[in-house]
Amino acid sequence: MPDTAIPPTIPTVPVTPAVLDALRAIVGDKGLILDEQGKQPFVTDWRGSLVGTAAVVVRPANTEEVSKVVKLCHDNGIAIVPQGGNTGLMGGATPWPTHQGILLSLGRMNHVLEVDPVGYSMTVEAGCVLQTLQETAAGHDRFFPLSLGAQGSCMIGGNLSTNAGGVQVLRYGNARNLVMGLEVVLPNGDIWDGLRSLKKDNTGYDLKHLFMGAEGTLGIITKAVLKLWPAPKDVCTAWLAVRDPQAAIEILSEAHAASEDNVGSCELMSRACTDMVLRHIPGTQDPLKAETPWYLLLEWSSSRPRQDGAEGMSEKMEQFLADQMEAGRVLDAVISQTEAQSRNMWRIREGVAEASRAEGPGLSYDISVSISKIPEFIDKGIKAALDILPTIRPYPLGHIGDGNIHFSFMGPKGMDRGVLKQYSPAITRAVNDLITSMAGSISAEHGIGIEKLDELAHYRSRIELDTMRTIKRALDPKNLMNPGKVLRLS
Ligand SMILES: Cc1cc2nc3c(=O)[nH]c(=O)nc-3n(C[C@H](O)[C@H](O)[C@H](O)COP(=O)(O)OP(=O)(O)OC[C@H]3O[C@@H](n4cnc5c(N)ncnc54)[C@H](O)[C@@H]3O)c2cc1C
Incomplete structure (x- = not known):
């Protein structure tokens, strides 16, 4: 379990044989998983670092079955952990080890x-x-x-x-x-x-x-x-070597008008992240052999099909990149000429989570600040972490158009998970204090789950926490719905 100081108190009413029979009557045998091996993938999180328990995995086939299962649990005081694809990165879908209730998987409701x-x-x-x-x-x-x-x-x-x-x-x-x-x-x-x-x-x-x-x-x-x-009909994807994060946000700022409001994505990548993906994800190729620490994946798309002879997305992008090189923001760039090239660029960007899982233990912060503060945050945040652990390896990347940086670090080479964990509270406090001082968010898109339970309690105001608790208690007075996640009730 994470560095959360004290596990929250959650309901511990067990699933009795009578309740199990009632569940079977609702969802049938194929809607139940009871054996430990079968339950394992459901009670383990995507990273493999959190492992919980559940008396049974219940897989209803439709809304009526969900409703009957939930009512049965409500009447018997049994806690429920809902789960979809189990790819969440904050442990929200992983039951606590003290969980005695059910895990409700939505996977069969796929129409x-x-x-x-x-x-x-x-x-x-x-x-x-x-x-x-x-x-x-x-x-x-x-x-x-x-x-x-x-x-x-x-x-x-x-x-x-x-x-x-x-x-x-x-x-x-x-x-x-x-x-x-x-x-x-x-x-x-x-x-x-x-x-x-x-x-x-x-x-x-x-x-x-x-x-x-x-x-x-x-x-x-x-x-x-x-x-x-x-549907997008004219898409242009480019991989840019950029001077630094300040250049990256200025490029994005100018791209809106240059693309005629057709910017679809703008992803900041560090050289370290790119190299890590190239090391671990088979089939990926470096789109640009430039030796700079920062890259941008920039995609423009329009729903207007390309017209013969008319300027399309790629011609507009070419002109834009030439202007940005002239301005010294872009050092080198490549525009994908084939779907395979653009798929490779996206595979590199989207392979980061998978590659970091393969690379070894690390720390990851999913933060947001206003876009113009990104360069300052990256600079100060890296310094703050290095002050605590000088050999930690920064791997920043992110959705810079949303002010969202996945501010990640891999442990120093050779350091095992247990030792890195000792540094985690100090680095987490330093990073999250910095974010808060810059009016940012400690969780931009991944949520709170188990992992950030205490961070939410630390950084949200009393009024916000009390209002959230009031809503939770009004809708779920028995605290049966994913208990001990997001919010400590006391
Ligand atoms: C490689 C990789 C890349 C990722 N990239 C991104 C990214 O770019 N942006 C991003 O935001 N996230 C990203 N994530 C995180 C994750 O994919 C998202 O959080 C996703 O939305 C979770 O969906 P899921 O079906 O896997 O939910 P789960 O992990 O199953 O559940 C997540 C939470 O939702 C609850 N839940 C699930 N289904 C229901 C339901 N039907 N009703 C009520 N509660 C429910 C669970 O209890 C849990 O608290 C990434 C994860 C991985 C592994």
């Missing part, structure tokens, strides 16, 4: 219920894998923009519950901005039907936003109406 290309919307079940939704939208000549490294296994219910970000936030917003309606099973088993395809709806509190980003602590998202956009 796309409706695609409305004219109304630009899609109604889906919570267990749909993100990549399947992107492909379904593309099959209707539409675009679902949520895009992240785990898209082959994360599920839309998990994406909405973590309010996921990813590489298209700059243009389309984060997960909560991509939703028109939700269906949610509340902690007492009631089904809230908010599955509306409305762009405008000012009828009281907007309840759907309570559940998005709540990490399963307020209810279980079972369905969603998602927004769609026109």
Whole structure:
């Protein structure tokens, strides 16, 4: 478990044989996993560093089954940990080792219920894998923009519950901005039907936003109406060697007008991160052999198809890069000429989490500051960590258009996880104090889960924490819904 000082108190009512029989009557045998080996992948987090327990993994097939399971647990005081693709990086989907209740997996609820290309919307079940939704939208000549490294296994219910970000936030917003309606099973088993395809709806509190980003602590998202956009038809991806992070934010600032508002993604990469991916992810190739510490992956896209003879995205990008070289911000650049080249650039960017898992123990901070403060934060943050552990290896990268840096460090070569862990509290405090002094956030897109439980309590104001507790207690007075995550109740 993480460096959290004291594990929170959570309900410990066990699943009795009678409750198990009742669960079996609801979901059938194929909806239950009872053997330890079968449960293992569900109770272990993606990084393999957190391992919890669950009496049983319950896999309902539809909303009615979810509702009955939740009501049964509510009536018996049994705690529930909801789970989608189990790719979350904060331990939100991993039960505590003291958990005696169930793990509720949404994986069987994986149907796309409706695609409305004219109304630009899609109604889906919570267990749909993100990549399947992107492909379904593309099959209707539409675009679902949520895009992240785990898209082959994360599920839309998990994406909405973590309010996921990813590489298209700059243009389309984060997960909560991509939703028109939700269906949610509340902690007492009631089904809230908010599955509306409305762009405008000012009828009281907007309840759907309570559940998005709540990490399963307020209810279980079972369905969603998602927004769609026109499919990109003219896409240009480039890999830039840039002078420094200050140059990177200035390039982005000028790219908006130069691309005629067509910037899709702008990802900052350090040389160290790029090299780490090249070391660990088979098939990746260095797009540019420039010896500079900083790179940008810049993508422009338009829904207007390329017209013969007319200037498209790549011609605009070429001119822009020439201007930026002239200004001394870009040192060298390559524009992808084939889909394979652009896929390679994206594989490098999206392979960082996988590569760092292979590289060894590290520390990672998912922070945000206002975009113009990114260079100052990177500079001061690296110095602060090196002051504490001079041989720690910085691996910064991030979604700079969102002010979001994955401020990561790999442990010094040869240092094992246990020793690095001793330095973790001091480095975490230094980094998070710096973020707070710069009016930033200690969790930009990954959430709180287990990992940042005490950090949230430390950095959010009493009024914010009390308001969150009031909401939690009103909706889940028995504290059965993902207990001990996000918020300490006392
Ligand atoms: C390689 C890699 C790259 C990543 N890149 C990004 C990135 O760029 N941006 C980003 O934001 N994240 C990223 N992540 C983190 C992760 O993929 C996201 O947090 C994702 O949204 C989690 O989805 P999931 O289905 O795996 O959720 P899970 O891990 O299963 O669950 C996450 C949380 O949501 C709750 N939950 C899950 N489903 C439901 C539901 N239906 N109802 C209620 N609660 C539910 C769980 O209890 C848990 O608290 C990355 C992870 C990996 C491994």
